[in-house]
Amino acid sequence: MTFKTLTVATVLIVSGLALTGCGNTIRGMGKDTASAVNATQAAGQDVERAAQ
Known part of the structure; x- marks a missing residue:
């Protein structure tokens, strides 16, 4: 693997x-x-029920 290929693969994974x-x-x-x-x-x- 070249450095460029490894870099591209790493960027895609990240x-x-x-x-x-x-x-x-x-x-x-x-x-x-x-x-x-x-x-x-x-x-x-609850407030409505309490107000009734």
């Missing part, structure tokens, strides 16, 4: 790993946001 990490982070943030929305809705319903 880029792939970085993109995978970003995808996992985005999915995790989506789940966290959904949980926060659900908790906010539940709290609003």
Whole structure:
């Protein structure tokens, strides 16, 4: 293997790993946001029930 080939292969592997990490982070943030929305809705319903 030449140095150039090894460099290109390394860059591709590192880029792939970085993109995978970003995808996992985005999915995790989506789940966290959904949980926060659900908790906010539940709290609003609790307040509504308490006010009745």
